[in-house]
Amino acid sequence: xxxxxxxxxxxxxxxxxxxxxxxxxxxxxxxxxxxxxxxxxxxxxxxxxxxxxxxxxxxxxxxxxxxxxxxxxxxxxxxxxxxxxxxxxxxxxxxxxxxxxxxxxxxxxxxxxxxxxxxxxxxxxxxxxxxxxxxxxxxxxxxxxxxxxxxxxxxxxxxxxxxxxxxxxxxxxxxxxxxxxxxxxxxxxxxxxxxxxxxxxxxxxxxxx
Amino acid sequence: xxxxxxxxxxxxxxxxxxxxxxxxxxxxxxxxxxxxxxxxxxxxxxxxxxxxxxxxxxxxxxxxxxxxxxxxxxxxxxxxxxxxxxxxxxxxxxxxxxxxxxxxxxxxxxxxxxxxxxxxxxxxxxxxxxxxxxxxxxxxxxxxxxxxxxxxxxxxxxxxxxxxxxxxxxxxxxxxxxxxxxxxxxxxxxxxxxxxxxxxxxxxxxxxxxxxxxxxxxxxxxxxxxxxxxxxxxxxxxxxxxxxxxxxxxxxxxxxxxxxxxxxxxxxxxxxxxxxxxxxxxxxxxxxxxxx
Numbered sequence: 001x002x003x004x005x006x007x008x009x010x011x012x013x014x015x016x017x018x019x020x021x022x023x024x025x026x027x028x029x030x031x032x033x034x035x036x037x038x039x040x041x042x043x044x045x046x047x048x049x050x051x052x053x054x055x056x057x058x059x060x061x062x063x064x065x066x067x068x069x070x071x072x073x074x075x076x077x078x079x080x081x082x083x084x085x086x087x088x089x090x091x092x093x094x095x096x097x098x099x100x101x102x103x104x105x106x107x108x109x110x111x112x113x114x115x116x117x118x119x120x121x122x123x124x125x126x127x128x129x130x131x132x133x134x135x136x137x138x139x140x141x142x143x144x145x146x147x148x149x150x151x152x153x154x155x156x157x158x159x160x161x162x163x164x165x166x167x168x169x170x171x172x173x174x175x176x177x178x179x180x181x182x183x184x185x186x187x188x189x190x191x192x193x194x195x196x197x198x199x200x201x202x203x204x205x206x207x208x209x
Numbered sequence: 210x211x212x213x214x215x216x217x218x219x220x221x222x223x224x225x226x227x228x229x230x231x232x233x234x235x236x237x238x239x240x241x242x243x244x245x246x247x248x249x250x251x252x253x254x255x256x257x258x259x260x261x262x263x264x265x266x267x268x269x270x271x272x273x274x275x276x277x278x279x280x281x282x283x284x285x286x287x288x289x290x291x292x293x294x295x296x297x298x299x300x301x302x303x304x305x306x307x308x309x310x311x312x313x314x315x316x317x318x319x320x321x322x323x324x325x326x327x328x329x330x331x332x333x334x335x336x337x338x339x340x341x342x343x344x345x346x347x348x349x350x351x352x353x354x355x356x357x358x359x360x361x362x363x364x365x366x367x368x369x370x371x372x373x374x375x376x377x378x379x380x381x382x383x384x385x386x387x388x389x390x391x392x393x394x395x396x397x398x399x400x401x402x403x404x405x406x407x408x409x410x411x412x413x414x415x416x417x418x419x420x421x422x423x424x425x426x427x428x429x430x431x432x433x434x435x436x437x438x439x440x441x442x443x444x445x446x447x448x449x450x451x452x453x454x455x456x457x458x459x460x461x462x463x464x465x466x467x468x469x470x471x472x473x474x475x476x477x478x479x480x481x482x483x484x485x486x487x488x489x490x491x492x493x494x495x496x497x498x499x500x501x
Binding site for chain 2: 018029043059129148155166171177
């Protein structure tokens with residue numbers, strides 16, 4: 001249903017209807033921004049990248065043939081924009097979320113049901129550990145992990161975004177996930193042990209969200 | 210991890226990407242294998258970390274995106290225009306052709322014999338598919354310095370309504386957004402150097418893509434005629450207009466000369482050229498000439 005709504009808005013936007021495009025932006029901005037934030041590692045770059053992605057979407061809308069869902073296409077644009085920016089940023093990393101306390105705190109402003117101070121602190125710790133680890137992850141690994149973990153895309157959907165076969169998605173995602181896990185173990189091994197018991201009880205047998 | 214199990218399967222397992230059969234067998238193994246259980250738990254904790262650290266788009270994001278898009282449309286994807294986007298209003302001259310401007314049209318080259326000022330718009334929109342450029346454009350008296358135009362328009366509520374000394378083309382002059390010609394004016398591409406028409410006033414801010422209103426058109430009190438790009442450029446410079454000239458003919462054709470690099474762009478749909486922001490067509494500009 002969301003896809004058909006997108007399709008209708010896309011058609012209108014193609015005809016130059018900026019209001020229709022604005023609706024598309026509102027519908028998808030959280031997802032696009034979420035991906036950008038994970039990819040870029042800080043809010044400032046994420047916002048730039050997310051804006052760029054939408055502007056690029058607008059520019060390329062005439063070329064969008066609807067071979068895939070609009071959102072899929074948008075994810076592709078977004079991750080590509082991020083990869084471009086990351087490669088431009090090159091090795092000279094300056095600030096990243098790893099050291100971006102303020103940003104870490106900001107992202108955690110999301111209301112949480114009855115968070116005790118202790119749990120709050122643990123969450124912050126884990127969030128920072130994750131961001132640091134993502135920051136160290138090669139961009140292409142980051143890309144596929146983010147599409148799965150942050151956006152919850154299926155292998156098929158990820159395959160559409162990255163134009164890969166589902167089997168390839170499976171192996172690449174595994175490798176990326178393994179890198180991330182190893183990095184966390186190396187740099188923040190206590191993350192797994194500290195929250196482990198509690199989390200496991202809550203998550204037992206559960207899915208991934 | 211001493212287990213012989215396939216960790217890739219565990220990854221796919223927690224993602225729910227295994228077939229029922231595979232999943233059942235993976236689950237059975239994982240439960241009985243401490244190493245695989247640990248791996249599963251750690252993968253799941255990573256997932257949980259992502260979930261716990263969800264981000265929300267910053268406030269004002271939508272507006273920022275839409276502003277960029279609007280600005281871009283206005284700039285018509287021309288980077289050299291973009292550079293000036295943030296500057297104050299971009300000055301532009303509208304040449305409204307209450308004038309024969311057979312030149313502009315690339316019309317038959319035939320002098321109509323009448324001065325442009327007295328031409329009817331209908332006369333000016335003959336089907337003139339001819340690409341032949343007028344040879345005698347420079348010598349034409351079609352390009353009348355329309356002193357009276359401004360006076361007329363100044364006294365009109367619907368400024369521009371009678372501008373052009375009776376040329377019907379100028380009935381639309383104040384609202385250049387109207388009265389589009391349907392035909393394809395192709396002549397320009399053949400005679401890039403020449404344009405005819407009357408400098409009729411100043412346009413609004415192109416950076417904002419504003420519609421050019423009659424009031425704005427008259428605001429600068431311009432009336433002049435030009436027969437060539439050089440003249441247009443010279444005039445614009447004399448007037449202290451830095452970079453862009455809008456030339457239109459009877460609200461139909463338009464020529465935009467961006468003076469920062471002396472490039473001229475021609476838009477076939479004059480109707481939409483001056484329309485309000487957001488309504489411009491995405492059709493590309495046709496580069497007619499580039500002098501230096």
